[in-house]
Amino acid sequence: MPSFLRTIRLDTSDSQIFEAAAGPGEWAVPGGFEFCELEPDEIRGKTRQAFANGFLSLESFGRSTLVMVAEIAENELEALVQALAMHFVSVYGAPDLAAALPVARGEIDFAAELAQGQPPNTLLSVSRAHDDAGGIREEFRVMPSPASAQHALVWDVVEDGNA
Secondary structure (H helix, E strand, C coil): CCEEEEEECCCCHHHHHCCCECCCCCEEECCHHHHCCCCHHHCCHHHHHHHHHCEEECCCCCEECEEEEEECCHHHHHHHHHHHHHHHHHHHCCCCHHHHHHHHHHHHHHHHHHHCCCCCCCEEEEEEEECCCCCEEEEEEEECCHHHCCCCCCCCCCCCCCC
16 A cells, blocks of 8 residues: 555644644645745745645645655545645646646655655654755655654663572
């Protein structure tokens, strides 16, 4: 089964820092395309936070600071392509669904590529900035799931041999 990105909320901060926060458990893409038509000086306030650190939900089209890797069925992936293509038509002015579908598929494929090879529940964050040429540069940070990390025990019983 393929992997994809799903929003996660560790606290309520997303609802305070983004204009529209994604709900927990929504499928998501990085969503940097949302800022392509904006000049750097136009990106301020909550839009700046979404630009700098937000993934875009494909259900509510809100933003999330973190996503986690989760398995997804192939038919769900195809439904996400359709939903994103319709969003491109209704919000971004794509001329029609036929024109929007390849672009939507590219976004979905990119998000799936980010998740590929990562164990379920791995967390990802994004950091975006404008480069010297005015383009948008994205960097992704992978945080392994807590189950895969080795933790020291606070209390451990050890025989000392002095019985």
